[in-house]
Amino acid sequence: MTIHDRKSNFIELGRFLGQFTLTTEENSEKDVEYAGLYNELKNKIDNAVHHNGWFTRENIIFALNEWSKALKEENLDAWLEKYDLQDHGEQKTVAVIMAGNIPLVGFHDFLSVLMSGHKVLVKQSSNDKLLLPIIAKFLIQLNPEFENLIRFTDDHLKNFDAVIATGSNNTARYFEYYFKNKASIIRKNRNSVAVLTGNESEQQLQNLSRDIFQYFGLGCRNVSKLYVPKDYNFEQFYPAMYDWNDIMNHAKYANNYDYNKAVYLMSEFKILDNGFLLLKEEETFGSPIATLFYERYSSEEDLKQKLEENKEKLQCVVSEGFIDNEVKFGETQHPKLWDYADDVDTLAFLLKL
Incomplete structure (x- = not known):
């Protein structure tokens, strides 16, 4: 799969996610080709609201729409232009341990691993485990090559080459010990x-x-x-x-x-x-x-x-005009693809594996 294929597939995913609104019924027939997956994700949104009391429909739809905007072609181009993403080296398996504090909080790591050309092994939080598998299913229906690139597990992680783990300061100490022999990004409280x-x-x-x-x-x-x-x-x-x-x-x-x-x-x-x-x-x-x-x-x-x-x-x-790299008022929940968590360049890490 070429970088052009990967990018175009995620652009299509962005269009798909953009169909979801707080009145999703109005849009249920908008894209007949993906009607089955549309209804499946709509049902998972309902389930997620009941599964996690902090996941309101408004917040889930907000997250889906933010990712829809982020996955536009111009945003992907602006993000990826500084990296050499031509196929290179051995394809690695990267384990991604996701947090579950807000809907799809681990999606950027999922996107980064696949965009880098590696395989992703996903271990989700029990608080946010319903939405991402449907998104993966959409990608696989769009391009069957993704089936060999995406795997989910609830078991102990094994057969992987590197890890990206997000958790608290306490879990970070565990991660640092457990993954001490692996290339890793370990995120703590911020x-x-x-x-x-x-x-x-x-x-x-x-x-x-x-x-x-x-x-x-x-x-x-x-x-x-x-x-x-x-x-x-x-x-x-x-x-x-x-x-x-x-x-x-x-x-x-x-x-x-x-x-x-x-x-x-x-x-x-x-x-x-x-x-x-x-x-x-x-x-x-x-x-x-x-x-x-x-x-x-x-x-x-x-x-x-x-x-x-x-x-x-x-x-x-x-702030407004106070320090370099400040975020404008009202913009914290609209991060760009290049606004990396903990200011660690995830894609650069992945491309060095």
């Missing part, structure tokens, strides 16, 4: 932060609300902490969050909000509260669900140094 100056427009803060609340804040690209000036007044911040107030209709989120609020109040911590988002002053990065940490700063230069010192703990820094 969080995202936003830097506010007090001069943000209402629109910028509304955009920031998407960075905070999309996927209930479960992704490493979700903003979990704010840096604000010493005299920052949150009166301009909370109104911009209001469009997300119905997030409290989700039972699991509401339970976390109630629990964390009770813990903070009983511990006599000072918190701010608007009825669906708690703000707590805290130096650490990873805030619990329904809580956003914040830290005040008095010097921009000191804050830049702090962010640089902690860059290995951070996935995204959201």
Whole structure:
């Protein structure tokens, strides 16, 4: 299979995923050729919502549509242009251990392995195991050569040459030991932060609300902490969050909000509260669900140094004209194909195997 074949197949996959909307019934006959797989994936979306209480239909459709946009020809060309992807060397088997915090969170690794010309051995999280197999089935129907390139397993990994594993800081230690004799990318916990100056427009803060609340804040690209000036007044911040107030209709989120609020109040911590988002002053990065940490700063230069010192703990820094490689307000959940997790170039790693 040539790189041209692989690329055109994923472009077709992108078109297929773009058919799914929150009112999918309207589109069920849009592409007759793939009607069977369309209905199968539609059913898996229903099943995934029941299987994992954090996977709402809205968030699954959002993920599918983001991948549909990413797999457009111009995006694939922009991503791949700097790599030598002509067939070369021995085809390897790469094991990919996926997280399950948000829908299809491991798809980029899956895509990268196949685009590099290697075989992928997928070990999914039990929290997100229903959607990717149907996507693989679509690729195999499109091009039967994929059948020899894609394998899923629930067992102990064996017969592989390299590994890409995503997990927590604790599981990373296990991965590092277990895969010490394999070429590997081992990912740990990362969080995202936003830097506010007090001069943000209402629109910028509304955009920031998407960075905070999309996927209930479960992704490493979700903003979990704010840096604000010493005299920052949150009166301009909370109104911009209001469009997300119905997030409290989700039972699991509401339970976390109630629990964390009770813990903070009983511990006599000072918190701010608007009825669906708690703000707590805290130096650490990873805030619990329904809580956003914040830290005040008095010097921009000191804050830049702090962010640089902690860059290995951070996935995204959201700001406007504050540092290099910042992410614009509202853009954390719209990563480009070349926005690699942990800033490790996955494709370059794969092409060196």
